[in-house]
Amino acid sequence: MDNELGKILIIDDDEDVLIAAKLLLKKHAKEVIIEKNPKKIPFLMNNGTYDVILLDMNFSKDITSGKEGYYWLEQILDADPSAVVVLITAFGDVEMAVKALKEGATDFVLKPWQNEKLIATLSTAVKLKRSYAEVDKLKSAKKQLEDEISKPFKDIIGNSPAMKNVFSIIDKVAGTDANVLILGENGTGKELVARALHQRSLRKDNVFVGVDMGAITETLFESELFGHKKGAFTDAKEDRVGRFEVANGGSLFLDEIGNLSLPLQSKLLTAIQRREVTKIGSNKSMPIDIRLICATNMPLYDMVHENTFRQDLLYRINTVEVHLPPLRERQDDIILLTEHFVKVYCDKYRKDRKKVASSTMKKLQKYSWPGNIRELQHAIERAIIMSEGNTLMPDDFFFLVQKQDSGNETAENFNLDEVEKNVILKAVNKHSGNISKAAKELGLTRASLYRRLEKHGL
Ligand SMILES: Nc1ncnc2c1ncn2[C@@H]1O[C@H](COP(=O)(O)OP(=O)(O)OP(=O)(O)O)[C@@H](O)[C@H]1O
Numbered sequence: 001m002d003n004e005l006g007k008i009l010i011i012d013d014d015e016d017v018l019i020a021a022k023l024l025l026k027k028h029a030k031e032v033i034i035e036k037n038p039k040k041i042p043f044l045m046n047n048g049t050y051d052v053i054l055l056d057m058n059f060s061k062d063i064t065s066g067k068e069g070y071y072w073l074e075q076i077l078d079a080d081p082s083a084v085v086v087l088i089t090a091f092g093d094v095e096m097a098v099k100a101l102k103e104g105a106t107d108f109v110l111k112p113w114q115n116e117k118l119i120a121t122l123s124t125a126v127k128l129k130r131s132y133a134e135v136d137k138l139k140s141a142k143k144q145l146e147d148e149i150s151k152p153f154k155d156i157i158g159n160s161p162a163m164k165n166v167f168s169i170i171d172k173v174a175g176t177d178a179n180v181l182i183l184g185e186n187g188t189g190k191e192l193v194a195r196a197l198h199q200r201s202l203r204k205d206n207v208f209v210g211v212d213m214g215a216i217t218e219t220l221f222e223s224e225l226f227g228h229k230k231g232a233f234t235d236a237k238e239d240r241v242g243r244f245e246v247a248n249g250g251s252l253f254l255d256e257i258g259n260l261s262l263p264l265q266s267k268l269l270t271a272i273q274r275r276e277v278t279k280i281g282s283n284k285s286m287p288i289d290i291r292l293i294c295a296t297n298m299p300l301y302d303m304v305h306e307n308t309f310r311q312d313l314l315y316r317i318n319t320v321e322v323h324l325p326p327l328r329e330r331q332d333d334i335i336l337l338t339e340h341f342v343k344v345y346c347d348k349y350r351k352d353r354k355k356v357a358s359s360t361m362k363k364l365q366k367y368s369w370p371g372n373i374r375e376l377q378h379a380i381e382r383a384i385i386m387s388e389g390n391t392l393m394p395d396d397f398f399f400l401v402q403k404q405d406s407g408n409e410t411a412e413n414f415n416l417d418e419v420e421k422n423v424i425l426k427a428v429n430k431h432s433g434n435i436s437k438a439a440k441e442l443g444l445t446r447a448s449l450y451r452r453l454e455k456h457g458l
Pocket residue numbers: 154155156157158184185186187188189190191192193255297373374377
């Protein structure tokens with residue numbers, strides 16, 4: 001026999017009822033526990049969990065008020081609010097049973113019961129309990145997913161004219177459904193701006209779904225974006241919901257859009273133009289209501305000239321453009337961002353708030369930040385972890401080594417200072433920022449290498 005009913009607890013002061021029920025139900029359950037004395041209920045509830053509890057309504061002989069039944073029902077639900085309790089009531093007590101349903105019982109059976117009816121009632125009750133558990137699980141998964149995809153909007157820091165312009169565009173465009181194209185080098189905050197647009201839009205209570213187009217393979221593109229039906233291809237073991245569908249009602253952020261091949265560009269264009277998608281293996285299209293935000297670090301306009309990016313797709317996605325300037329062009333923002341990240345990482349690593357020496361700030365402002373804000377963020381995190389003093393000194397950022405323009409290397413330069421600076425840079429680079437090894441190679445002590453690094457603002 002199957003164990004469909006799981007673990008059952010039966011409480012009834014009539015021993016005959018207990019034995020008859022146990023005999024009947026043990027064929028359908030994993031375990032049947034019987035109890036004559038309701039006072040044991042708290043103990044039983046403390047020491048086990050049950051898929052379903054069968055509870056008598058009237059314990060003391062000749063008393064049919066059901067008061068005891070209500071009392072024990074309350075005790076059970078107190079101990080386990082998700083308990084599934086089926087009441088056993090005498091014929092004529094239906095009114096009482098209905099009242100118990102309002103108090104939280106799942107169902108009731110009338111004594112004497114019909115075997116099949118009892119099994120069916122318990123089976124439905126157990127399924128109900130499992131579906132409650134499933135709903136709870138899904139709710140928590142949904143919450144986690146929402147937290148993940150709608151990560152709290154973090155402030156965008158910046159006071160430079162370029163960033164003020166970005167803020168003003170965000171303010172103007174966020175509330176509209178206009179497609180937005182965000183352009184900027186790696187780590188300039190494109191995703192942050194995309195999330196800010198979503199958080200300030202009318203769609204903010206719906207999801208923000210990000211897709212890294214650079215990470216999607218040619219073969220999985222359609223399945224990933226539009227979904228597929230079970231059996232549509234060999235590996236399609238289950239139906240899959242595409243990102244367009246997940247984002248329905250919210251915002252879809254297509255990152256690294258410049259990395260899409262021409263055939264995929266046209267598939268994407270068709271979906272955007274028609275505002276509908278068709279799952280692989282389905283012949284029905286589905287309307288999609290999304291706000292589209294795209295981003296790239298690639299020169300899309302040049303790519304259009306070189307015929308590597310479709311002009312019609314560019315004009316679909318660039319209703320409004322946001323240009324995020326590289327960090328090296330936002331000197332003042334370097335100060336603000338540095339102070340911000342110092343605070344963030346001192347808090348994170350439970351260190352006293354560190355100061356930043358003005359020579360350090362100068363060094364950070366002089367550096368070219370090829371990885372932009374992401375690189376600054378990581379540099380500060382690293383310095384906070386490693387530094388021992390209360391003030392961050394230029395040495396705490398010894399690993400920031402300016403890459404030389406290869407064009408300059410061939411040009412002859414006899415300026416002694418420049419030559420020294422370049423040789424030092426090459427040595428530090430060669431040893432991946434290891435000052436001891438670089439000093440050894442240069443024939444200097446560590447202290448004098450540090451002095452020279454400082455002299456050159458490195
Ligand atoms: N103006 C800013 N203020 C505060 N933090 C910022 C700012 N700009 C970027 N950041 C932080 O820098 C990191 C990189 O930002 P983000 O991922 O948005 O850049 P991106 O341009 O999308 O990068 P990629 O091109 O590599 O995808 C993130 O941790 C982000 O929170």
